[in-house]
Amino acid sequence: MSYRELVFTVPAEIAEPLGDALLEVGALSVTVEDDAAGGYDENPLYGEPGLSPEVQAWDRSSVTALFNPEIDESDAVNFISELLASLKEAGFNLQTPQEKIVEEQDWVRLTQSQFAPIQIGERIWVVPSWHEAPTDPNAICLAVDPGLAFGTGSHPTTHLCLLWLEQNTQLANQSLLDYGCGSGILAIAAAKLGCKPVVGTDIDPQAMVAARSNAEINNTTIRFVLPNENAPELAAETKYDIVMANILANPLQVLAPALVNKMRPGGKIVLSGVLARQAEEVIATYSQWLTLSVWKESEGWVCLHGTLPAQGEKSSANVKTTDTSVPAQKKSPKLILLGLFFLLLIIFGEHLSRNSLLPTLATRVDGSSSAIATSSFSLLQKLDEQLCRALGCVNRSVSDFAAWKIISVTLSPENAREGLKNALNQSVLQVEIQNRLAIPVLFPNLEISLTDAEESEIKTIQFSPQEWLPTAWQESHPDFLRHGAPSGEIFASTLPISLPQNAAGYRVRIFYPEK
DSSP states (O other): OEEEEEEEEEEHHHHHHHHHHHHHTTOSEEEEEETTTTSTTOOOOOOOTTOOOSSSSOSEEEEEEEEOHHHHOTTSTTHHHHHHHHHHHTTOOOOOOEEEEEEOOOHHHHHHHTOOOEEETTTEEEOOTTSOOOOOTTOEEEOOOSOSSSOSSOSHHHHHHHHHHHHOOOOTTOOEEEETOTTSHHHHHHHHTTOOSEEEEOSOHHHHHHHHHHHHHTTOOOEEEOGGGOOGGGSTTOOEEEEEEESOHHHHHHTHHHHHHTEEEEEEEEEEEEEGGGHHHHHHHHTTTOEEEEEEEETTEEEEEEEOOOOOOOOGGGOOOOOOOOOHHHHHHHHHHHHHHHHHHHHHHHHHTHHHHHHHHOOBSSSOSOHHHHHHHHHHHHHHHHHHHHHOOOOOOBOOGGGEEEEEEEEEETTGGGTOOOTTOEEEEEEEEEEOBSSOBOOOEEEEEEEOTTOOEEEEEEEOHHHHSOHHHHHHOTTHHHHOBOTTOEEEEEEEEEOOTTOOEEEEEEEOOOO
């Protein structure tokens, strides 16, 4: 038996409705993919918590429908014309789709052939149930089948976490929380390496089903709970020796307070799912609690780890008291004068060093700074304003690379929406960046690096602030080069770019030119 596959190329806004319509007219299955997948303008959609795309499709989407001729007579000569007519009545005016014949195969065997045992480090093996386990007596085998949840050991982020567990030899009786556990593979590995107790949590109920099943198959005792179950394992007072989270950079930053709150003093945290270019930003987010560092990197992904400082203890033995016979009424004026003197020193010191002090202490406006730090800096700014009114100030905007966040970047052909071929390879770079500091920051330059299919750099294009800032904004802020970008402001820019014929990928960064 063979199947008939039809592929429609459509704009994003009709991809999902078209898929529903195809299922209604008898399609066995429908798949929506990026029509530019594998090209330079491929546009990944990341469904991170709080950042789910409004439209679950791409600017140009390939909608693939599979039909069974034995059921729907889709092998008939006039099947496509009748299908297009039926879809037109439903409001879809479509071009003739591409078609392909898919021969019957042993789909289970074909799927299983794609998943062989994976060795991680020296001892850990991830072994699907249909394969034999390795004969090495020291091997730690994780029986995990591809299924409902992420985590089979093949992705670099999972690989890095498993490697971290294997290379940390002091895991015996260490409590561990696997946050965003997916299939439960990390929790299972931790349990087999001696961690106890082990707890896993995930927002996806299907992940809980898969994780509990995998834990049972592996003969491990692990408690898997949903965040909304009010389980004691996730209560505020419950702390862990090790907190491990293999998710994505944005939720890792959003969840930073919650993850750190689950660590005991002196405990360790392991974070993965972070691209190498995102590491600095994640490290900065956690810096108010602990110091993170890159443990290892693999295929462009990094694993970060750090230790929560132990709470300091104050000893009364170190406190010295001095007996004095000076009457209180005689020493009080001296103390008051001394206090006023130091206060004046602090005030004038702040005023004289304000152009270096304020940037150093400035908090972020994106919610990554603590409430205490934000309030303290706000008070400092108010004091600075009063001093400037009384004594005068010279404001100098700062150059701070860490202040900037690239919110989104898209590179697409100028006439992609019309579906025309672009002989000149003219494209448009759309970029949004934000000044996250609570003070103005000088505008940086933008740089786009174009790469070929082997990720070798073939062309670099740089834009000065005068080139990438929207013209309307420049006209309304004539002194923008001197005053810099206002705190928290987001800048959206559209830049035309001519691409080499062999361009297959791109990277965007911000930088300040050397003076």
